[in-house]
Amino acid sequence: MNKHHPDTSRLRLRRCIAAAALGITLTAALPAQAEPVQLNIPAQPLASALSALGSQANLQIIYGQDTVKGIRSHGVSGTMEPEEALRRLLEGTNIQYELDGNNVTLTSAGNDAALEMEAATIVGQAYSSASPMDGYVAKRASVGSKTDAALIETPTSVSVVTRDQIEAQQPKTVAQALRYTPGVNAELAGPQFVTDQLTIRGFQMGTGRMLRDGTRTFLPDFLGWDAPEPYGLERIEVLRGASSVLYGVSDPGGQINLVSKRPTTTPLHEVQLQAGNLDYKQGAFDLSDALDEEGIWSYRVTGVFREGDAQTDHITNRRQYIAPAISFRPSNDTEFTVLAEYQKQTGNFANPLPASGTVFRDPRGRLDRDTYVGDTRYDHMTNEKTSLGYVFEHRFDDIWTVRQNLRYSYYRQDSSELAVLSPHFLDPSQYMRYFDQREGDGRLFTVDTQAQADFATWDIQHTALVGFDYNNGKFDQQQALDIVAEPFDIFRPVYGQPLTFLPFSTADYEQKLSQTGVYAQDQMKIDNWVFVLGGRYDWTSDQRDDRTPQTQKDEKFSGRAGVVYLFENGLAPYASYSESFLPTIGNTPDGSQLDPTIGKQYEVGLKYEPNDYNAMYTIAAFDLTRENLVEFLPLGGVRQDGEVRSKGIELEARAEVLQGLNLIGSYTWNDVEVTESNTGTEGNTPFRVPEHMASLWADYLVQGGALEGLRIGGGARYVGSTYGDSANSFKVDSYTVVDALVSYQLGRLDSSLDGVEVALNASNLFDEEYVAGCFSNMGCQYGQQRTVFGTVTYNW
Known part of the structure; x- marks a missing residue:
């Protein structure tokens, strides 16, 4: 064990106390990694520099947030032993360290109780974008790079x-x-x-x-x-x-x-009961622990049962969900986790209403939010999903890491529903309806295999990624679409009556989808610069067997490039270019195959990670164009002349402003326009797309005094006006709703209630009545009414 402090025994004790407070087990550490490693850590806030050191040198670093608050590091670069790099990062600070194997503990000199009195932070090998974390401010994610990137x-x-x-x-x-x-x-x-x-x-x-x-x-x-x-x-x-x-x-x-919950090596036991308006009831549990003393094997099982009425009359939603998982971690370099999931959902879709009576006032009044256009005699829906897969990662050495994610999923759907079609041709004050019956199932296999290399060439630190992924699915569906002969009075509905169904169309077809892709990416660090270059080539196949069988194959290259500059004060301006594609099945009037729709985006932005408190601020400006959109011609057939351009500005703030005070804020300006069209919509805005959106959420957990353990919070969400159809013939008004939270840890009142928390959540607190959006004059849907539910959670 290497020491760099005056009192080893006291630091060992503080470290054990910190580990116990965090609920972690620091066992089975690898031998001290004394051999030199290639490092490239620019000057930056010390907390970020420690995170980079932990990732590049395979160290786990524990420290209190106040220990590093407001401190910047000088940075290190080159080939050296991890301990030497740690010394250089801490040079000029009043911070001591203890290195035990691959585990490092930091404390402020002269503050023996540092880790006992404050919340500790873990960075390095134990922290990843899939790991549990405290608070609302994430510093790492995999979705933007397929690596565990800051x-x-x-x-x-x-x-x-x-x-x-x-x-x-x-x-x-x-x-x-x-x-x-x-x-x-x-x-x-x-x-x-x-x-x-x-x-x-x-x-x-x-x-x-x-x-x-x-x-x-x-x-x-x-x-x-x-x-x-x-x-x-x-x-x-x-x-x-x-x-x-x-x-x-x-x-x-x-x-x-969507990142699944994974097994933990420390005990996690939670049961939860909820109840609220709309006859809402829910029970849930989340259990996880190590299965052996070394923590090599661990498990997790999560389950939910939920039942409640929708705000639309005659619809009751039920869900059964269970997700067992088991992990095998023979060392800090290897993890194999099996993830399974089963979910069954019964209920129905809340079908849309006409614009007359929702967006506009109908001569007979306004339709209630609970208006039901179906009929319980005919409506039902059951969706089932079962999946089994694994995530695997193995680190061979300081350079090479391999990963493989694999999943097999099975889906089944059985549904029938009545919905409004148009005003009735005999009496426009009443409506025609259609009856849609569907039964289908699907099987999907996906696998993604990656190799990552962390190495240096001269002064450039590389995180290189190469991979291969494959997706294969087979889906079957039978569908019958009928027109209902009887008119429907939406203001005075009568349910349970015999209906006459006039057959309109039937479909019985099989669809086979496959995608194969190879990709490569390099994230390069040169001093304070970060460059990202990536490319991918895909082969896709879509085969449909129905009345007009079709097979379509496409292949496409996609590219990406980006750059970031890391200022020492925490600012990070960036710029990037990226592409997307989506195959489209069908043929043009001359018989040629439709091309994939493609997307091209340019983006510039500025990120800010303060030195003296836990926060992340982002502003981004983007210009995104989607080309080759399919348009249906008035006299039949299709053309691929459509283009939509989306440009805008987004702001986001996530911060722990003070201890216990969390803040989330966002603003969006999004100007979306059809820039090319042969159907008369050029210059229009797509339906259900607001130009402005804004939101703000804050909550505070009282830290001391008589109200310690009390959390209060609330938020407001604004969504601007939208167009209600592609012709932009009418607008849907903007709306603002308010949410609220209050909770209390009962253990503050009585130690026998430790682990018990009660909470009350309200969504749309003031019960604002609004239309969430429309896609036609027959396709409008109300927003969520006020919902209030209480929660009792017990953790032990």
């Missing part, structure tokens, strides 16, 4: 919704969890619990194209009725902008990566 060094816009934020705000869908994220219109279809519908930078993104632990879900539209369970997530990472160089087929607006 956000300050990533030349693109990335937001992270942490586990602590999810627990505080208690979202029931991924869309709700993204309410306070810039660039994301999270609830454009109102309160839906069977699917997530949202836009990123003006482009729609469905659940079927989200990532799970870095791998694609890759669902076709008809099986996209999937709503991942946020209680089963460790974090949600949002990459805004084109990203095919990392993930292949993708929407131009960005990517959402």
Whole structure:
């Protein structure tokens, strides 16, 4: 053991106390890594420099936040022993260290109780973008690079919704969890619990194209009725902008990566009960621990049962969710984690309403938010999802690391629903409806294999990545679409009556999708400069067997380039260019195959990571164009002349302003315009895309006194006006809603209640009635009414 302090025994004791307070076990440390390693750590805040040292030298570093607060390091570069690098980073400070194997403990000189009195921070090998973390300010993420990269060094816009934020705000869908994220219109279809519908930078993104632990879900539209369970997530990472160089087929607006909860080697036991208005009830549990004394084997199992009424009459949503996982970590260099998941969702989609009576006042009045246009005699929906996979990582040496993520998923859907079609041709005051019946299933296999090399050439530190991924899916569906003969009076609905169905269309088809991609990326550090270059080549195949069988194959190269400069005061300006592509099946009138739609984005921005408190601020300006959009011609056929341009500015602030006081703020200006079209929409704005959005959330946990353990919080969300159809024939008003939180740790009152917390959450506290968005004059959906629910959580 190497020492650099006056009193070894006291520091050992403080270190054990800190480890116990954090709930970590520092066992099975590797032998001290005395051999020299190549390092390139620019001058920067000491906390960031320590994080870089831990990553590059395979060290785990523990320190109190006040120990490094406001201190900058001089930086180190070259080949040297890790301890020598640590000495140089701490040079001129009043900080002592103890090095034991690969574990480092830092304390301020003369402050023997430092780690006992303050919250400790761990950086280095034990911290990654998939690890649990405290607070709302994430400093690392994988979605922007496929490596465990610091956000300050990533030349693109990335937001992270942490586990602590999810627990505080208690979202029931991924869309709700993204309410306070810039660039994301999270609830454009109102309160839906069977699917997530949202836009990123003006482009729609469905659940079927989200990532799970870095791998694609890759669902076709008809099986996209999937709503991942946020209680089963460790974090949600949002990459805004084109990203095919990392993930292949993708929407131009960005990517959402859902990071699963993983086993911990320390005891984690949580049970939770919730109840609220709309007859809402939920029970949940989250259990994790080591299975042996060495922590080589560990497990986690997470489960949810939820039942509650939708704000739309006659719809009750039920969810059963369970996610077991087991990890094998024979050393700090190797991890193999098996992740399984089963989810069953029953209920129904809250079908849209006409603009007359929602956006506009109908002569007969205004439609209530709970208006139901279906019929319980015919409506039902069941979605089931089962998945099994693993994440594997092994570090061979100081240079080479390999990873592989693999997942097999099975989806099943059975649904039928009645929805409004148009005003009735005999009586325009009443409506025609259609009856949509679907039954389908799908199987999806995905695998992503990567090799990462960390090395130096002269004064350039490289993090090079090469990889191969493969996705293969087979999906089957049977669908029948009928017109309902009887007129429907939406203001005075009558349910349970016999209906006459007039067959309109049927479909019975099979779809096979596959994607193969190879990619390479290099993140280069030269003094304070960070450069990122990447390229990828994809081969895709889409085969559909129905009344008109089609097979389409595409191949496409995607590129990316970016640069960041790291100033010593924490500022980091950056610029980047990136591309995306999305295959389109079909043919033009001359018989030629449709080309993929492509996205091209230019972005510049500024990130700021202060030296003296825990925060991250970002401002980004972007110009994103989507080309080769398919347009349906009035006399039949299609053309690929469409183009949409999205440009804007996004601001985000995430900060722990004071101890216990958290702040999240965002603002979005997004100007989206159809720049090329042959259908008369040139110059228009796509529907359900606001020009302005803003949000602010703050909460405070009282640190002492009679109210210690009390947390109060609240937020406000503003979404600007949107157009209600592609012709821009009408507008939907803007809206502002307020959310609130109050919680209390009962253990502050009585030690026998340690671990028990009660909370009360309210969404849309003042019960603002508003239309969330429309896609036509028959397609408008109300926003979420006021919801209030209480939570009792017990941790032990």
